[in-house]
Amino acid sequence: MIKLIQNEWMKIFKRTGTYVMIGLLLFVLIVMGGFIKYQDSKGSVPDNSEWKKGLQVQNESYQKELTEMGDAIPQEVKISYEREIAINKYRIENDLSPNEEYTVWGFLTDTSQMIEFAGLFTIIIAAGIVASEFNWGTIKLLLIRPIKRGKILAAKYLTVLLFGLFMLFILFAFSSILGMVLFGFPNDPVPYLNYYNGTVTEQSMLLHLINYFGLKSINMIMLATMAFMISAAFRNSSLAIGLSLFLMFMGGQLTRLIAIKYEWAKYILFANTDLLQYFEGAPMVKGMTLGFSVTMIIVYFLLFQAIAFYVFKKRDVAA
Amino acid sequence: MDTLVEIQNVTKTIKGRTIIDSLSFNVNKGEVFGFLGPNGAGKTTTIRMIVGLIGMTSGDIKILGHSIKTEFEQAIKHVGGIVENPEMYKFMSGYQNLVHYARMSQGITKEKIAETVEFVGLTDRIHDKVKTYSLGMRQRLGLAQCLLHDPKILILDEPTNGLDPAGIREIRDHVRKLAREKDMAVIVSSHLLSEMEMMCDRIGIIQQGKLIDVQLMTDFVQGNEKIYEIEVEGKEAASRIVKDMYPDSRVQLTENGIALPLKKEKVPEVIKRLVNQDIQIYGVKEVAKTLEDRFLEVTSQKGGLIHD
Numbered sequence: 001m002i003k004l005i006q007n008e009w010m011k012i013f014k015r016t017g018t019y020v021m022i023g024l025l026l027f028v029l030i031v032m033g034g035f036i037k038y039q040d041s042k043g044s045v046p047d048n049s050e051w052k053k054g055l056q057v058q059n060e061s062y063q064k065e066l067t068e069m070g071d072a073i074p075q076e077v078k079i080s081y082e083r084e085i086a087i088n089k090y091r092i093e094n095d096l097s098p099n100e101e102y103t104v105w106g107f108l109t110d111t112s113q114m115i116e117f118a119g120l121f122t123i124i125i126a127a128g129i130v131a132s133e134f135n136w137g138t139i140k141l142l143l144i145r146p147i148k149r150g151k152i153l154a155a156k157y158l159t160v161l162l163f164g165l166f167m168l169f170i171l172f173a174f175s176s177i178l179g180m181v182l183f184g185f186p187n188d189p190v191p192y193l194n195y196y197n198g199t200v201t202e203q204s205m206l207l208h209l210i211n212y213f214g215l216k217s218i219n220m221i222m223l224a225t226m227a228f229m230i231s232a233a234f235r236n237s238s239l240a241i242g243l244s245l246f247l248m249f250m251g252g253q254l255t256r257l258i259a260i261k262y263e264w265a266k267y268i269l270f271a272n273t274d275l276l277q278y279f280e281g282a283p284m285v286k287g288m289t290l291g292f293s294v295t296m297i298i299v300y301f302l303l304f305q306a307i308a309f310y311v312f313k314k315r316d317v318a319a
Numbered sequence: 320m321d322t323l324v325e326i327q328n329v330t331k332t333i334k335g336r337t338i339i340d341s342l343s344f345n346v347n348k349g350e351v352f353g354f355l356g357p358n359g360a361g362k363t364t365t366i367r368m369i370v371g372l373i374g375m376t377s378g379d380i381k382i383l384g385h386s387i388k389t390e391f392e393q394a395i396k397h398v399g400g401i402v403e404n405p406e407m408y409k410f411m412s413g414y415q416n417l418v419h420y421a422r423m424s425q426g427i428t429k430e431k432i433a434e435t436v437e438f439v440g441l442t443d444r445i446h447d448k449v450k451t452y453s454l455g456m457r458q459r460l461g462l463a464q465c466l467l468h469d470p471k472i473l474i475l476d477e478p479t480n481g482l483d484p485a486g487i488r489e490i491r492d493h494v495r496k497l498a499r500e501k502d503m504a505v506i507v508s509s510h511l512l513s514e515m516e517m518m519c520d521r522i523g524i525i526q527q528g529k530l531i532d533v534q535l536m537t538d539f540v541q542g543n544e545k546i547y548e549i550e551v552e553g554k555e556a557a558s559r560i561v562k563d564m565y566p567d568s569r570v571q572l573t574e575n576g577i578a579l580p581l582k583k584e585k586v587p588e589v590i591k592r593l594v595n596q597d598i599q600i601y602g603v604k605e606v607a608k609t610l611e612d613r614f615l616e617v618t619s620q621k622g623g624l625i626h627d
């Protein structure tokens with residue numbers, strides 16, 4: 001198995017395209033860093049000693065809106081207000097100024113948005129890893145080895161996951177280094193304030209970021225798995241890339257739209273891939289729970305894999 | 320003689336069309352089996368079934384006694400093959416391609432790779448990217464790829480496709496050498512008859528998915544009939560007379576007379592009849608029958624196709 005993964009890895013990294021992708025990722029990070037640094041140096045953090053008062057005012061206005069609007073307020077807005085209020089209160093009580101200096105942590109939080117970018121490249125790899133063999137005609141030589149088709153496909157899927165991890169690692173590592181060089185490390189460790197189930201807790205920033213990266217990548221893994229399935233079942237990388245990217249950018253929105261009218265939207269994959277909704281916001285459809293979403297994700301995952309393996313193992317190879 | 324490959328009554332139907340129809344033949348150790356047929360006859364399809372790339376609708380294929388359907392790994396590990404063109408990863412070097420395939424079989428050493436590269440004569444260019452290779456070099460790399468794991472059975476689908484005469488000759492020499500020295504069973508498909516003539520020990524002719532003849536090469540070319548050309552005055556009349564005698568025979572008009580396949584003992588009979596009918600005979604000579612003639616003959620008789 002390791003040899004098969006080695007093979008797949010070699011085939012990915014012998015292509016120029018892969019380096020272009022990595023280069024693009026690094027380039028975007030550098031541009032982001034430079035941009036933030038440039039803005040940052042213009043006005044340093046306002047040393048507002050009145051911050052407690054400011055938060056108080058903010059809380060009052062939130063509270064007022066909540067009571068005035070009553071039931072008319074959307075669930076999501078309500079939860080985000082409640083969250084803001086709770087965190088602001090916690091800050092006032094524990095003397096934690098929101099005016100932190102922008103450091104590597106801030107930069108990492110900003111660059112974590114780039115997970116989508118890393119995800120995009122992983123999808124491209126996933127979409128090509130089976131379909132390309134058909135396009136190149138090399139599938140004929142690949143499948144006449146004393147190795148079962150299922151094992152070859154499994155090696156390919158594992159390679160996709162490894163590649164995704166590798167992209168995340170590059171993102172995380174390069175952002176950390178870049179962030180530390182450009183913005184430095186904070187003098188006192190700043191905790192991350194986590195709001196969950198109505199209570200605020202302090203969390204180490206590193207732990208929070210790792211969590212955040214982990215939860216965010218679920219979406220990416222699912223999309224890559226879907227691209228992989230299309231690639232293996234339909235042998236068409238353009239279809240796999242096109243559909244996956246479309247759903248990556250539009251899937252969430254579409255599901256949200258459907259969710260407004262229909263409750264069954266909660267069975268759509270994209271209602272469930274963002275597990276952050278349970279920690280930092282409101283679930284897309286009322287009544288959805290973390291357990292439900294995890295179950296849905298697993299069901300979809302198994303479905304994708306079952307289709308991919310079933311079709312790939314049965315298929316006549318006449319490329 | 321050891322039978323290494325057994326094709327047992329194999330049928331393949333795609334979308335209601337029978338592409339391969341109850342095909343059966345065996346290939347033995349140390350022999351080169353030629354798989355001959357016109358375009359679209361089903362050669363590639365049969366080869367795909369032998370190596371398990373496509374399934375069969377019915378029948379079975381056994382390699383050293385292992386069914387390719389139920390014991391795929393056991394069966395395929397004895398097989399090295401090229402199906403149609405030897406497509407390689409163009410963005411990698413020839414050597415990296417070989418390493419790739421070497422990793423997929425057990426116990427292939429670096430020395431073995433080097434030895435194989437040497438054998439196919441690609442040592443100079445093996446570290447160049449495959450996209451810089453000529454067609455001939457790709458064929459060599461394809462051959463190297465199937466020899467890495469010392470297979471007992473070698474399957475080559477039109478290995479000389481697009482090669483120049485020197486290239487063809489080289490492949491032919493390799494094939495003969497592998498069968499003789501390594502005792503491999505080699506299956507070579509082709510529609511180039513002249514090439515089969517020099518390469519194969521036995522030949523199977525396939526047409527429209529049916530195996531219509533399997534013969535030893537020597538028997539095949541000779542057959543038990545030869546073609547005789549009879550130089551005559553009034554060839555149309557002569558041809559009519561002969562057709563009366565042998566309605567099934569393929570009589571052709573040539574420049575100076577007629578030509579027809581005949582058994583030797585029938586020659587006097589034909590001459591006698593022609594003379595009796597007042598046909599002037601200037602000469603009778605035996606024309607060496609080529610594989611090409613035989614091929615057309617066999618395919619037109621049994622496949623019901625009309626030639627000429």
Ligand SMILES: Nc1ncnc2c1ncn2[C@@H]1O[C@H](COP(=O)(O)OP(=O)(O)OP(=O)(O)O)[C@@H](O)[C@H]1O
Pocket residue numbers: 318333338356357358359360361362363364365510
């Ligand atoms: N996947 C497929 N679907 C439908 N028909 C097919 C398929 N593959 C092959 N055929 C048909 O099967 C027949 C045999 O094709 P095959 O490629 O085996 O011929 P061949 O003997 O290798 O010919 P050639 O000398 O041209 O390579 C052809 O009529 C072809 O149209």
Ligand SMILES: [Mg+2]
Pocket residue numbers: 362363364403476
């Ligand atoms: Mg063919």
